[in-house]
Amino acid sequence: MDVGFLGLGIMGKAMALNLLRSGFRVTVWNRTLSKCQGLVEHGASMGETPAAVVSKSKYTIAMLADPNAALSVVFEKGGVLEQICEGKGYIDMSTVDADTSLKINEAITNKGGKFLEAPVSGSKKPAEDGQLIILAAGEKELYDAAIPAFDVLGKKSFFLGSVGNGANMKLVVNMVMGSMMNAFSEGLSLAGSSGLSQQTFLDDLGAIANPMFKLKGPAMIQSSYPPAFPLKHQQKDMRLALALGDENAVSMPVAAAANEAFKKARSLGLGDLDFSAVHEIVKVTGSSGEAK
Amino acid sequence: MDVGFLGLGIMGKAMALNLLRSGFRVTVWNRTLSKCQGLVEHGASMGETPAAVVSKSKYTIAMLADPNAALSVVFEKGGVLEQICEGKGYIDMSTVDADTSLKINEAITNKGGKFLEAPVSGSKKPAEDGQLIILAAGEKELYDAAIPAFDVLGKKSFFLGSVGNGANMKLVVNMVMGSMMNAFSEGLSLAGSSGLSQQTFLDDLGAIANPMFKLKGPAMIQSSYPPAFPLKHQQKDMRLALALGDENAVSMPVAAAANEAFKKARSLGLGDLDFSAVHEIVKVTGSSGEAK
Amino acid sequence: MDVGFLGLGIMGKAMALNLLRSGFRVTVWNRTLSKCQGLVEHGASMGETPAAVVSKSKYTIAMLADPNAALSVVFEKGGVLEQICEGKGYIDMSTVDADTSLKINEAITNKGGKFLEAPVSGSKKPAEDGQLIILAAGEKELYDAAIPAFDVLGKKSFFLGSVGNGANMKLVVNMVMGSMMNAFSEGLSLAGSSGLSQQTFLDDLGAIANPMFKLKGPAMIQSSYPPAFPLKHQQKDMRLALALGDENAVSMPVAAAANEAFKKARSLGLGDLDFSAVHEIVKVTGSSGEAK
Amino acid sequence: MDVGFLGLGIMGKAMALNLLRSGFRVTVWNRTLSKCQGLVEHGASMGETPAAVVSKSKYTIAMLADPNAALSVVFEKGGVLEQICEGKGYIDMSTVDADTSLKINEAITNKGGKFLEAPVSGSKKPAEDGQLIILAAGEKELYDAAIPAFDVLGKKSFFLGSVGNGANMKLVVNMVMGSMMNAFSEGLSLAGSSGLSQQTFLDDLGAIANPMFKLKGPAMIQSSYPPAFPLKHQQKDMRLALALGDENAVSMPVAAAANEAFKKARSLGLGDLDFSAVHEIVKVTGSSGEAK
Structure with missing residues (x-):
């Protein structure tokens, strides 16, 4: 399974690593690209931009610092929007407010893509241990498709209905x-x-x-x-x-x-x-x- | 070991039974004496009054409904005070306020007896399973002597210092x-x-x-x-x-x-x-x- | 002195009447124009639109129901913005939030007009009696120019500094x-x-x-x-x-x-x-x- | 009218003075007797003890610092209780809790005396100006009898029913x-x-x-x-x-x-x-x- 992963902070790095270890083919991107190196050593590919990652992946997971970062990665030049399209999914696992989620959701679905917000409970240790709790909301079909990844990343995941409910x-x-x-x-x-x-x-x-x-x-x-x-x-x-x-x-x-x-x-x-x-x-x- | 037990409500009955099962020789009393019958069938003796129980026991445990009941059993005719004396201990496991505990403590120690307040966390089920948490305070020597009983009644006990601290x-x-x-x-x-x-x-x-x-x-x-x-x-x-x-x-x-x-x-x-x-x-x- | 008055609800009607009685020449407007009739009988002129009122007045006072009404009267077709210009002032005495005031202030001053927010304490009776308390903020020069009107409308007025402070x-x-x-x-x-x-x-x-x-x-x-x-x-x-x-x-x-x-x-x-x-x-x- | 007055602190002194000025014959007492001097200069008599004051007065007013002072003046040797009797009244204007009032009330009425609690709203200035608000409760007959004094001491007095209501x-x-x-x-x-x-x-x-x-x-x-x-x-x-x-x-x-x-x-x-x-x-x- 080809998945993308945007954002390799403390949480994101641990999560991407877990996906690699479980056999996913992962293309990673981080604003400071040098941070991708550790993952590449474990078998990841690297994308130059969020758009590049999306173009290579069935669905792309993001784990970013805050609402501003979450918005930038989608809307800026080289961002997710440039390559998202029918048949592709975008899963934002960052902790953001409902309004930010709704804004991203609208942009992605206008391009024909599928969107899921999926904030998590748990910090560094549970991320490393694949013991997060995942609160997903949005496109049910994408949720079902992402379950194999969620099973790697967390000990439990919930589907909560429409976008905003996760936040x-x-x-x-x-x-x-x-x-x-x-x-x-x-x-x-x-x-x-x-x-x-x-x-x-x-x-x-x-x-x-x-x-x-x-x-x-x-x-x-x-x-x-x-x-x-x-x-x-x-x-x-x-x-x-x-x-x-x-x-x-x-x-x-x-x-x-x-x-x-x-x-x-x-x-x-x-x-x-x-x-x-x-x-x-x-x-x-x-x-x-x-x-x- | 001879211990007394006053008060055979939901909690007290379960606790006295656990003591009997663990090999303690227990003399019981309850205001409605007929409630003693179930314990007698499991090997308990019965006392006609609190005083009678105290006279036969190294130390006596009480588990009563409220501060008023706790005071009555000590101060009324036929009460604990009539037989408490040097060499005997009285352990009140009822939930009462610090003032009530202090009043009982004063009366008992004036007679030369030793006193311990020992309210518990946990209700019916933990009482039956011997899984209470015991918050003892008062005479440390009596606490040490009662540890074998506390080990039967609870999963943990604490000694909290002077009387009132338990409450x-x-x-x-x-x-x-x-x-x-x-x-x-x-x-x-x-x-x-x-x-x-x-x-x-x-x-x-x-x-x-x-x-x-x-x-x-x-x-x-x-x-x-x-x-x-x-x-x-x-x-x-x-x-x-x-x-x-x-x-x-x-x-x-x-x-x-x-x-x-x-x-x-x-x-x-x-x-x-x-x-x-x-x-x-x-x-x-x-x-x-x-x-x- | 020629002043405009927009909004003839319970408060506005009483206020405009007080101005007329004190010798101001007042041009009035209300969304339901028929409500102007009572004032015309007391000597007011009528404007067909907010813009028409502004064009005839040195400064125009508004007393509107809520932020939406306050915004409409300024920005809609025939609104205040069409005629406000250097040398003219606009005084909004409606109760609105600071953001609404700031938005109106920006639009007015961009056209070269002067703006004052001036919400009041007091309801129907003080309005009729000219006993309101006026909390003005914005352009000090306009505040000074409006003092004769404020003296008629209220028993006290304060100048609180920059726009938003009144709200x-x-x-x-x-x-x-x-x-x-x-x-x-x-x-x-x-x-x-x-x-x-x-x-x-x-x-x-x-x-x-x-x-x-x-x-x-x-x-x-x-x-x-x-x-x-x-x-x-x-x-x-x-x-x-x-x-x-x-x-x-x-x-x-x-x-x-x-x-x-x-x-x-x-x-x-x-x-x-x-x-x-x-x-x-x-x-x-x-x-x-x-x-x- | 002969009235007694116990307690010549800031409040009490001002109140006793007002009574004197209005023509009451006042016998005063204070724990530090030397404080009576100022009142004596204005025509007051002095009592050596609270009891001595009560014996000379139809009713006696007290204005004391706190519940303890209020209790002492009644119950101690030379206190109010020694001389209170049928036909005499005691009015405690100190601020005390309902329990203290009830205790004093019981003792006074057991001796056949009449009791009124009458705490006040207002501090030094209103006391000097005779502008206190008086919240009386207890014996209605005594309240009626004291109205001439209350009219001097306060601008308003209320009768609130049974003892405790004032507090x-x-x-x-x-x-x-x-x-x-x-x-x-x-x-x-x-x-x-x-x-x-x-x-x-x-x-x-x-x-x-x-x-x-x-x-x-x-x-x-x-x-x-x-x-x-x-x-x-x-x-x-x-x-x-x-x-x-x-x-x-x-x-x-x-x-x-x-x-x-x-x-x-x-x-x-x-x-x-x-x-x-x-x-x-x-x-x-x-x-x-x-x-x-």
Whole structure:
């Protein structure tokens, strides 16, 4: 199977490598072309432009940094649009908003191509291990055709219907994640301020224990927030999720309170740290707060 | 080893049975004495009063419904206080507030006895399977002596220091649980109102997946809230946790927002349903909420 | 002084009449031209199109229903743009968002005209009485030229600097107003549920008494919400104010909580009532909410 | 008319003086007796103890610092209880919680005396000017008898029914006041961060303008919070009001959010400043909060 792959950042490189290892013939492209070298050593071909990759591939997967990069790769000179056509598919696995997806979808389908948005849950490690969760939406036929690739890249994939649903589902999950992070930080702070062991609190979560608390908790106790998912991106996702709720008149007071906490953290310059750095504004730092 | 066991409700019965099966010699008591029969058939002795149980046991475990029951069993005629003395221990595994624990602790230690509060995480099933999590606090020597019993009753036990810490740790965990339930309900509601599949949302939680969401989610989608942990008790715990935070000047806006949502649910008469019934006030029921 | 006046709704008609009475020569236009008749009887001239009005006037004031109307009157065939030119001014007193103002400003100034946004605080009665508060922003020279008219229309006018500031100031004030309405509704509800007289609560506000509470309070006690400022517009303003806060990383948890309450009211179909109808979701309606 | 007056702090001294000037014969007492001198110069008698004052007076008014002082003056040796009896009345105008009022009420009425709680709205200036608002509750007959004194001390008095209602009404009003202060601080902060004039914002409040904003606003802009009503007391009142709401299942998310903000301020050591110092945690101080 001939597939294209655009974008060889941390995630994309690991994903393309997994495809190669599973026997796919992969043509790769990256804005800094030299980054293709590692993949070529593992058997990949290289395309000079996104268009060149598309011309050689049944379908092309993109894994790009942000909405701007996702748009450029499609619309710019030498971009995907120049070669996409009937019989070819384009699968954007970048995390972008629904509007960006819809714009790309319109351009691709106007040329007769098929489009799928397919954002993922999971970061570096799951990408390397082929353990991502894939939230696809768009052209069902293309989804079915891509299943062999998705089976390599992820442990699960979902088809969510029309374009935009993938982006929105990711927003909803990230919103819950952000509220949970705040709830967790409040619990850690209350435990600490009440003379309880924060470590025991971590060990004692029972039915609410989850991988995120397990991973981030010990670092948070140490006031350490190495950026995995930057706080400013988390806050942006909460803002967008709340806006989605506003459109549909869904009242979400807990998410709103969490959003304001992230915003406070952002105002204090913590936006580039991990989103667990919201703990910095939750935990008690003063020494004069006794109840009177 | 001779141990006493007071209180044979759903939890207590399962726990006493596990002790018997593991070779403990157990003397049981229950306010409705006829409930002892099932345990007697498995080899337990029966005491006519709490005092009678204490007189025959090295240490006595209690698993009672609420603070009032916990106080009665100690202070009433025929209660624990009449026989507790140097060399004997009393372990209250009921869920009570720190004040109740402190009151019992004072009375027991004044008589020369040793006291341990040891509330648990987990309900019926973990009790039957000996998979509870035990949060003990008080007399360390008694904790050490009780470890063989705790190993039978639970999968983990913690010693948290002075009396009151067990009760407070349970409050902190329940507070986080309550905030998470609200965050989850908001996510479910937003998914549903945005035209996304709620079931896919459940399948797609990745690093924030946890046993509580997995257990309650499918029922919540069906608007079903069979009471496992009643909403009015959850709200009471959030209130107490916020009060604990107030004492220590810990600002917890997410827990406060969640508490108000539970309170709203209570005001609508949902207090006796499971705490997941907060979903009833989060989910969108109207049909006229489009943004204008 | 020759001034134009576009838009003769409830507000606009009262304002134009005040100008006539104070000796201004006014040329009026309204989409439904027949509405001009009342003003003509008081001495106004009539223009067939916005452009016709502009051609005859030193500066033209507009008072239109919403951003769409404000844009149409400028950009459509026969619109303001066709006749605006150096030496002429255009003053939009409609309530619109900053983006709409900026768009109109750009078009007007490209033609050499001068532009002022000048939204007002106050509704029908203050308009009739010439007691509006005017928040002007844009071309200072035009502001100075318009002061004689502003003195007729309002009791106070402010010059706030560059275009957009008028719209934003109105958002900030409305945001505080929305939070206050929620705070007030909570107080009313708590008084009622605690067995206190709601009327005495109204009489007893001391240093926080204000015209809004005085006007809306008695009706709210009667569950009456005749629409003066529709709830859906209030909620929209809170959303926009929170978005403005997000841009500037201002954390506003009280406004966020109030916004979610308005959103809940919207989801229950109360969007067309007065914004005081948020009281419907705050007040306690159930009978089974006693604390346990 | 012979009245007693206990407590000559800032408020009490001004109030007793007003009574004297209006022709009441007043017997005064203060824990530091030397403070009576100023009143004696204006014609007051002095009592050596609260009991001595009560023995000489038809009814006795108290204006004390806090619940502890209110209890001491009644229950200690030489206290009110020693001389209160049928035919005498005791009016406590201190700000205390409902429980304290109920305790004093029970003791007074057991001795055959009549009791009225009568907390006030207003601080030093209104006390001096006889412009307080008086929230009386308890024995209606005593209220009627005290009206001549209340007419001197305040501009308005209300009779609110049974003991406790006065304290609770004050809590409700203070809760709304606390939420409004937060709403106002958020508005000030948003104005400032959005490049708008904070002074113009103050001038532009229209229907939501009120004496509190007018008094505190200019100081808040200067980050000045001279303590009139200490933040820690405001936060305590919000906590108590939320507890009252909890008893009655009134969900109050805006008050809850405001309470958490005050708590945050308290945790940063601002508890002894004026409650407007919550502005310190609302206003944006960082310089790196731009949206990304």
